[in-house]
Amino acid sequence: MYTASAFSDPASLQAFVRDAPPRAPFRHVLMVDPAHFQVRHVINPHMEGMIGAVDQERAYDEWSAIKRAYESLGFPVTVVEGSDDWPDIVFAANQLLPYVDADGKPALVLSHMAKVERQGEVAYLAESLRPLGYSMHPLRTVLPLEGTGDAVWHPGRNLIWGGHGFRTDESSWEEVAEITGARVVPLSLIHEHMYHLDVALMPIDGNTAFSYRGAFDVESWARLVAAFPRLIEVPASEAVEGFALNGHCPDEKTLLLPSGNPETRRLAESLGLDVQELPTREFQKSGGSIFCLKNMLP
Numbered sequence: 001m002y003t004a005s006a007f008s009d010p011a012s013l014q015a016f017v018r019d020a021p022p023r024a025p026f027r028h029v030l031m032v033d034p035a036h037f038q039v040r041h042v043i044n045p046h047m048e049g050m051i052g053a054v055d056q057e058r059a060y061d062e063w064s065a066i067k068r069a070y071e072s073l074g075f076p077v078t079v080v081e082g083s084d085d086w087p088d089i090v091f092a093a094n095q096l097l098p099y100v101d102a103d104g105k106p107a108l109v110l111s112h113m114a115k116v117e118r119q120g121e122v123a124y125l126a127e128s129l130r131p132l133g134y135s136m137h138p139l140r141t142v143l144p145l146e147g148t149g150d151a152v153w154h155p156g157r158n159l160i161w162g163g164h165g166f167r168t169d170e171s172s173w174e175e176v177a178e179i180t181g182a183r184v185v186p187l188s189l190i191h192e193h194m195y196h197l198d199v200a201l202m203p204i205d206g207n208t209a210f211s212y213r214g215a216f217d218v219e220s221w222a223r224l225v226a227a228f229p230r231l232i233e234v235p236a237s238e239a240v241e242g243f244a245l246n247g248h249c250p251d252e253k254t255l256l257l258p259s260g261n262p263e264t265r266r267l268a269e270s271l272g273l274d275v276q277e278l279p280t281r282e283f284q285k286s287g288g289s290i291f292c293l294k295n296m297l298p
C-alpha cells in the first residue's frame with residue numbers, strides 16, 4: 001500500500017506504521033562469496049582513489065567473520081559464488097527485495113540497478129537462486145530499484161522504508177507496494193556519501209532506530225521522528241566515514257557493528273544491546289559494510 005496522504009502529517013504517519021500488519025522476521029541469510037571482490041570502478045564517493053586497493057585476503061577474512069557471526073546467532077547462511085564480471089556483486093543487499101506474498105509464499109522483487117557497472121548482477125544472482133524455488137518478480141517499469149540497499153523493513157511490520165535520490169527512483173516505491181502488498185514510506189536521501197538508505201537508517205526494533213539527520217531532507221527526517229519513539233542520532237564521523245549505520249541487528253538483541261565506532265557502541269550498549277564489532281575496512285573502500293554484504297530471505 002502506497003498512500004501519499006499517509007505521509008503528510010505525523011499523526012497519519014504514526015497510524016500508517018502502527019497499523020501495518022505484523023511480519024515475521026526473515027531468518028535466512030544470503031551472502032555472495034568475495035573471491036572476485038575488488039574496486040574496479042567508481043560509482044560512489046567512497047570508491048574514489050580506491051581502484052585496485054582492496055586486500056583480497058583481508059576482505060575474505062572480514063567476510064568470513066560476518067558469516068560466522070550470523071551462524072553463531074542461529075541464522076543459516078546460503079553462499080552463492082561470485083563472478084569476475086561483477087566486482088560489486090558481493091553486496092548482496094542490492095540485487096533483490098525479498099518479501100512474503102499474500103498467500104504466505106516467499107518471493108523476490110528483482111532490482112533494476114541504477115549503475116550500468118552492476119546491472120548484470122541481478123540476472124546472475126536470480127539464476128543462481130532459481131533452485132531455491134522463490135517466485136521472482138521484475139519491475140514493470142525500468143526505473144532503478146536497488147533492493148534492500150534502499151528498502152529497509154520496519155522490524156515486525158509489513159512496512160518498508162524506501163530510500164530514494166541517488167540509486168532507487170522515488171516512483172519505484174509505488175510499484176514495490178503494488179507487487180509486495182507491503183506498506184511503503186519513501187525517504188529522500190540528500191548526502192552523497194549516504195547514497196543508500198541502509199547506510200543512513202539502522203532499525204533495532206519497532207520503536208527504536210539509529211540514524212543520522214544529515215542524510216535526509218527535512219520532511220523525511222520528520223517521518224522518522226514520528227515513527228520511531230526512540231530515534232537515536234550517531235555522530236557524523238561515525239555515520240559518514242565509519243559506516244556505523246550499516247550494522248545489523250538481526251534479533252532485536254545483538255548488534256553487529258562495523259568496528260571503529262565507539263560512540264555508536266556506547267549508545268547501543270546503553271540500550272542493553274549485545275554489541276559485536278566486526279572489521280569491514282576492505283568493503284568500506286567500495287562504499288559498503290555489514291548490512292549490505294547480505295540479504296535476508298524469508
Ligand code: ARG
Pocket residue numbers: 043044047088091093094118148149150196198199286287288289291292
Ligand atoms: N560499490 C557498491 C555500489 O556502489 C557498494 C554497494 C553497497 N551496498 C549497499 N547496500 N549500501 O553500488
